[in-house]
Amino acid sequence: MSVTEKALVLKVGRFREADVWVKLLTASRGIFNAFAFGGSRSRRRFVGCLDPLSHVLFTIGESRRSDYIVLEEGSLLYNYPTIRQNPIKTGIAVNCIKFVEAVEVGPFDGKETYSLLLETMKMLDSSDGALDFIPWLFRAKFTFEMGFLPDFLHCGCCGSFVCTKKGFQFGIEKGQVACPTCLSGGKPLDGLARPISTGTLRALDWIQQSSPADWISVGMDSKVRRQVSQLVELFVAYHLGLSWENGMYKKV
Ligand SMILES: [Zn+2]
The missing domain is CATH 1.20.1440.120 (Recombination protein O, C-terminal domain)
Incomplete structure (x- = not known):
């Protein structure tokens, strides 16, 4: 079953030709890895979502055998333009x-970490x-x-x-x-x-x-x-x- 959840993208990497792995932080899961199959080609399903420091509403599902997490689609909420430019x-x-x-934040600490990191990013984005x-x-x-x-x-x-x-x-x-x-x-x-x-x-x-x-x-x-x-x-x-x-x- 798929769920939608807001996530901060921490890291992104390519594997095979068109597929992307993503390290994410969400309030309910903490930090975890997921795959976006066809992510580097699919402009429609992941417009602007598969970059580090993107805040995204993802639809998150599982592989058929439930052995890994799959990102089905995303819509970009915000991408912190001034953090990226500076x-x-x-x-x-x-x-x-x-x-x-490095702390290896899991589901138990996800909520506090997610809100602290997002608040910090918001402050960084607007501060001079x-x-x-x-x-x-x-x-x-x-x-x-x-x-x-x-x-x-x-x-x-x-x-x-x-x-x-x-x-x-x-x-x-x-x-x-x-x-x-x-x-x-x-x-x-x-x-x-x-x-x-x-x-x-x-x-x-x-x-x-x-x-x-x-x-x-x-x-x-x-x-x-x-x-x-x-x-x-x-x-x-x-x-x-x-x-x-x-x-x-x-x-x-
Ligand atoms: Zn004393």
Whole structure:
């Protein structure tokens, strides 16, 4: 039986003469591969649909033996023209896509991933502000969406609110803040911990509450930005088992 579903096309490849394989992301299935037979010839069934970064309403079916997924036809919803025309924006979109591919998003995480990636693409398509921090904001937000939700504004030991004092630390493994009073009282954090400023804690809390549309207006001083991005990478590496090396994500 065929169903129609909206999908973001992540990758496309040719095989045999006229056939196309497609890597897709949908809310109900996560990331998966499908085949579009005759896709490179059939202008009518797949007009503008079989390109990476296309948002498409596909009719999705199965092969006769149900052993692979077949795209029957598609209608293009949107193709993010300014992302395609701008190499910096294209690079950022590809970086976010490589990340969700490396995480191996399945049906269980499909809904959150699909909406976060689409919102990010929409923001990228319309933004003309600074974009260099989008990839790690995306990684941070993705990790939070997967259910790793540290409380950045309270000490995990005594519950006190994060104030302007110095000497806070953040434990990567439990995602827990420790205040200077608890630390000097001999309650160190387990495992990997890093000193963290209250400005950085507030910035991380903001990222957790934000949606991609808010990222255009983000303003962070360079010290906070550096500390936030380093912590995000440690947190992502620990909780999702990934790190960014030489242009690709690797399982760590
Ligand atoms: Zn405390």
